[in-house]
Amino acid sequence: MADAAQHLAFMAAQTAVARGEIALVSPEMPLRANLSVLDNIALIPQYRTNLTYDEAADQAWGLLVTAGYQDSHTKRDPDLSHAERCVAKLLRAVIGQPPIILIDRPAMLLPDTHYPPFLFALLEKLAEHLNNCEIVDYQWNQPLYDARHPPSIIE
Amino acid sequence: MAFVTHFFIRRGAAFLTTWRIWRDTLLFAGRAVLTACAPTAYNSATRTVVMKQIYFTAWQILPGFTLFAALLSYVLIQIVVTTAAKFGLSDYALEVTMRLLVLELLPLITALFVALRSSSAINTEIALMKINGEIEALESACVDTMRLEFMPRVIGGMISVLALTAVTSVLALVLAYLAVYGWQTWSLPDFSRVMGKVFDNAVLFGILLKSLTFGLAVTVIPVAEGMATPRKLFMAPISVLRGMVRLFFALMLIEVASLAFKYI
Amino acid sequence: MNRPTSTPPIKNLELKVGVLLVSTVLLAAGFVLYSLYARGAFHRTQSLTLIAPEAEGVSIGMPMTFSGFPIGEVKRMELGEDGKVRLEIAIPTKDARWLRENSVFTLEKSLVGGAKIKAHTANLADKPLAAGAARTLITGDATQEIPVLIERVKTILNNVADMTGKESHINQTLANIQNVTGRMTGEYGVMEGVLGGPEKAHQVVAALEKANTLLASLNGVSLKVDGVLAKTDSRVFGPEGVMDQAHQSIAKVNGILGDARESLKKADALLANAQSASADLPKITGNVRAATADMTQLRTEIDDSVRKVNHLINEMNKKWPFAREVEITTP
Numbered sequence: 001m002a003d004a005a006q007h008l009a010f011m012a013a014q015t016a017v018a019r020g021e022i023a024l025v026s027p028e029m030p031l032r033a034n035l036s037v038l039d040n041i042a043l044i045p046q047y048r049t050n051l052t053y054d055e056a057a058d059q060a061w062g063l064l065v066t067a068g069y070q071d072s073h074t075k076r077d078p079d080l081s082h083a084e085r086c087v088a089k090l091l092r093a094v095i096g097q098p099p100i101i102l103i104d105r106p107a108m109l110l111p112d113t114h115y116p117p118f119l120f121a122l123l124e125k126l127a128e129h130l131n132n133c134e135i136v137d138y139q140w141n142q143p144l145y146d147a148r149h150p151p152s153i154i155e
Numbered sequence: 156m157a158f159v160t161h162f163f164i165r166r167g168a169a170f171l172t173t174w175r176i177w178r179d180t181l182l183f184a185g186r187a188v189l190t191a192c193a194p195t196a197y198n199s200a201t202r203t204v205v206m207k208q209i210y211f212t213a214w215q216i217l218p219g220f221t222l223f224a225a226l227l228s229y230v231l232i233q234i235v236v237t238t239a240a241k242f243g244l245s246d247y248a249l250e251v252t253m254r255l256l257v258l259e260l261l262p263l264i265t266a267l268f269v270a271l272r273s274s275s276a277i278n279t280e281i282a283l284m285k286i287n288g289e290i291e292a293l294e295s296a297c298v299d300t301m302r303l304e305f306m307p308r309v310i311g312g313m314i315s316v317l318a319l320t321a322v323t324s325v326l327a328l329v330l331a332y333l334a335v336y337g338w339q340t341w342s343l344p345d346f347s348r349v350m351g352k353v354f355d356n357a358v359l360f361g362i363l364l365k366s367l368t369f370g371l372a373v374t375v376i377p378v379a380e381g382m383a384t385p386r387k388l389f390m391a392p393i394s395v396l397r398g399m400v401r402l403f404f405a406l407m408l409i410e411v412a413s414l415a416f417k418y419i
Numbered sequence: 420m421n422r423p424t425s426t427p428p429i430k431n432l433e434l435k436v437g438v439l440l441v442s443t444v445l446l447a448a449g450f451v452l453y454s455l456y457a458r459g460a461f462h463r464t465q466s467l468t469l470i471a472p473e474a475e476g477v478s479i480g481m482p483m484t485f486s487g488f489p490i491g492e493v494k495r496m497e498l499g500e501d502g503k504v505r506l507e508i509a510i511p512t513k514d515a516r517w518l519r520e521n522s523v524f525t526l527e528k529s530l531v532g533g534a535k536i537k538a539h540t541a542n543l544a545d546k547p548l549a550a551g552a553a554r555t556l557i558t559g560d561a562t563q564e565i566p567v568l569i570e571r572v573k574t575i576l577n578n579v580a581d582m583t584g585k586e587s588h589i590n591q592t593l594a595n596i597q598n599v600t601g602r603m604t605g606e607y608g609v610m611e612g613v614l615g616g617p618e619k620a621h622q623v624v625a626a627l628e629k630a631n632t633l634l635a636s637l638n639g640v641s642l643k644v645d646g647v648l649a650k651t652d653s654r655v656f657g658p659e660g661v662m663d664q665a666h667q668s669i670a671k672v673n674g675i676l677g678d679a680r681e682s683l684k685k686a687d688a689l690l691a692n693a694q695s696a697s698a699d700l701p702k703i704t705g706n707v708r709a710a711t712a713d714m715t716q717l718r719t720e721i722d723d724s725v726r727k728v729n730h731l732i733n734e735m736n737k738k739w740p741f742a743r744e745v746e747i748t749t750p
Contacts, residue, residue: 020297023295023296024295028288028291028292029288029291029292029295029296030287030288030289030292031289031292032289032292032293033283033284033287033289034280038422043200043296043298043303044296044297044298046198046199046200047198047200047297047298047299047302047303048297050198050199051199052199053199053200053203056199057422058422061421061422092296093296096296096297203432206432206433206436207429207432209436209439209440210429210432210435210436213439214435214436214439217439314440314443317443317447318439318440318442318443321443321446321447321450322442322443322446324450325446325449325450345488345489347453347456347457348457348482348489348492349457350453350454350457350458351454351456351457351458351459352480352492354450354454354457354458355458359450359451359454363447
């Protein structure tokens with residue numbers, strides 16, 4: 001029964017992702033390799049709301065500045081540090097303003113950072129652009145988290 | 156007995172694989188063309204990709220390829236004209252030249268050149284995107300990869316093949332005139348008469364259709380092959396290899412079909 | 420903080436692609452328009468119907484030329500109720516001025532290449548040809564005459580073969596002459612003895628020599644016949660009828676050679692007499708006078724024959740254009 005329930009939940013999550021209700025920040029969802037960070041983020045409003053490139057790029061630039069990572073805007077995926085890549089992925093999710101953002105296994109996104117404080121600081125800065133952001137992590141990583149900000153879902 | 160069964164199973168599997176990839180290619184071609192026909196499919200990002208595709212496929216190679224095509228055309232025209240003169244068939248030299256170059260050779264060479272240069276690049280890129288999971292990532296971010304990545308390449312490829320064919324064909328006609336009549340304009344009526352004889356409506360439509368089919372093949376096949384790549388890095392070269400072989404086969408098939416349609 | 424406007428990786432991308440697209444469209448449109456113009460979509464034409472007994476080698480779109488310049492093309496062709504072919508020719512109005520009321524239209528076919536429809540106008544001052552006029556198409560076909568020509572050449576070759584065959588008259592005649600002269604040579608000493616003096620014998624011998632020369636010329640004639648045969652083989656299109664004349668001439672040669680044979684037979688008989696005489700020397704003196712009288716007559720006869728043959732050879736030389744100068748001179 002547990003399996004069936006899990007499966008249903010997974011299916012529901014998939015459907016939600018497909019509808020754009022959940023945006024994923026995941027190690028398995030790479031950035032588009034031949035576009036710069038700025039273009040990767042701007043791509044979403046270009047598609048979703050048919051913005052011109054300049055409008056979309058301005059939005060993306062605004063987010064990058066808010067996050068404090070504007071210096072990386074011209075870099076492409078292979079040149080990014082883990083933190084920069086993670087921020088770019090997060091902002092790509094944020095700019096679409098989905099009801100839920102899932103940050104999937106951040107340990108894999110930020111292998112050489114004490115990531116919970118880093119992430120929560122980042123989310124703090126972006127708070128006004130966020131609806132609901134959840135962090136999905138393994139149970140054994142729970143000690144890394146502050147008691148005030150536990151991970152949302154433990155696998 | 157087991158050997159025979161095994162043999163048939165293997166053959167059958169191979170056949171099914173081939174059949175599936177061709178079917179997927181055709182389905183993809185249909186979807187790409189349908190998408191391209193919908194005006195809503197175009198947004199600022201798509202337009203940029205289309206323009207970049209045309210830039211990389213046509214603009215970058217235009218000077219070099221035009222020069223090469225001019226050289227090839229001139230040599231072939233000279234061969235045809237001299238040979239025809241030797242057999243006393245000079246009247247037919249111009250017509251033969253036009254048919255040989257403009258109807259058959261230049262579209263095919265253009266398609267082959269674009270295939271060699273851009274199709275291999277497209278195939279590699281799509282295969283790597285597929286292996287990396289970039290396509291899934293885009294899809295999950297609600298970006299329609301058909302509109303962002305595939306359809307613009309198809310449109311760009313078709314327009315590029317058309318543009319290169321048009322430029323080289325017109326150049327070949329000018330060269331043919333110069334080779335047959337020399338540097339003067341009095342023979343234009345004569346030239347026009349042969350033009351009128353060769354390029355009737357069916358032939359004009361045939362060139363357009365052939366160039367478009369070539370353009371479709373040089374983009375659709377590598378994209379479909381790239382999409383069909385399993386998500387393993389070592390499959391990338393195999394994917395490009397298969398895509399190129401299938402593309403060559405498809406181009407030849409189109410050429411033979413057009414020849415058969417015209418002359419049989 | 421404003422977004423820094425970084426220079427795009429490709430300069431003037433839009434402009435370059437725009438230029439390419441516009442030039443492609445212009446080239447394609449120009450190409451289509453030009454081919455439409457070239458097909459005559461933009462100029463008015465008038466039609467002319469040509470009626471031909473047959474239209475093999477004619478196809479739609481074939482040009483009609485005037486003085487080697489195309490002035491119209493076949494638009495339609497159909498088989499009429501009367502079994503004749505009706506070719507509809509479209510002529511651009513500006514080119515119609517070359518066609519007049521009395522213009523003649525021909526269909527020419529050659530061995531290599533297609534058929535050609537040609538228009539000929541003798542007098543450009545005549546009334547112009549009305550639009551929609553119908554004319555007959557005159558067909559002249561070089562290829563159709565070839566079988567007839569080959570038949571004729573075959574007959575000529577048969578005649579030549581008959582003339583030069585083993586059983587032919589000319590060969591038999593030559594064989595006869597050879598026999599006769601064979602018998603004549605080598606009898607000089609006897610003749611001298613019989614005739615009683617070298618002078619008379621010399622006369623006879625000279626006459627015989629003349630006959631020999633004649634034979635050599637005749638051999639030459641037969642060689643010439645052989646040469647003509649070779650030439651006829653290689654050039655089948657030589658002037659016709661020469662062979663027939665040659666045949667007649669050779670019949671004449673036969674006649675004259677018959678005469679010559681008669682004369683030589685007489686000489687033969689004379690020599691036979693001389694031979695028998697040598698055995699019986701005392702009788703010789705009595706016979707000598709008669710013999711000399713015979714000898715004179717013989718010489719006249721042989722001379723006559725030689726003259727006739729000489730004349731004949733000259734005549735043949737005149738008739739056969741490829742013969743060399745041959746002359747038989749009387750000593």
